[in-house]
Amino acid sequence: MNRLEIVITTENAVCVMRLTGELDVATAPSLRDEIANAVAKGGPILVSLEKVEFLDSRGIGALVAGTRQARESGTDVAVVIVSQSQRHSIEVLKLEAFLTIRASEAEALRALTGASE
Amino acid sequence: MSGRTLVELRVAPDAELLRSARLVVSSLAADRGFSLEEIEDLKLAVQEACASRLLLGLARSTVSVTIGDEAGLTIEVSGDVEGSGEPNEDAAMCLALAEALVDEYTVRRKDGVERIVLRKAPAGA
16 A cells, blocks of 8 residues: 655755655655665655655654654755645644745745845 | 444554554544544544554564544553553654644543543533
């Protein structure tokens, strides 16, 4: 059963991961692996949750671990979240200041490339 | 649990199967007038409570989810291993999120087994 699809492209030297499905305790390890692979290759990473229908704390944990790993390697992860309930979960866990969260891919790309917003 | 028991669900301790508990809770909540936002909160709360049983090693062969209709919906989640498990950050995140999403969050212990009780009523009730 594959409940999470991750499509990875490179756009303007940014690794873009577009997720579709459910990011939860069962599927979060695959995102962790993909972010780790991208960090090993170098360069900034954009993770879009626009089409993620369900996000639990383990999914958030994968984003946190990936962000930490990227920053230790001198790069960063930006996360696109459009769902208010998903943002609320991140706020409950007091992780909104740690994660780089944006409302659109364009904003996330600007955050990663340093272009003025 | 006081009130009427609506559904009793026993799920194998497999992260892939926790989705079935979410689906049952979602269906019952929709029938009882919960808003879409409240249903999302309940689905996530039950997911987190179930996942915490796995992450704490408190479910050897089953995770039990009992859903009743006391004061909206009351959902009791337990594993089949006695004790509280080895504390870890992942499980703590699960429980912190579950607690924040419901009206009432209680931890009970019966026969040595820890039970997470979640209660939520629809806002219009």
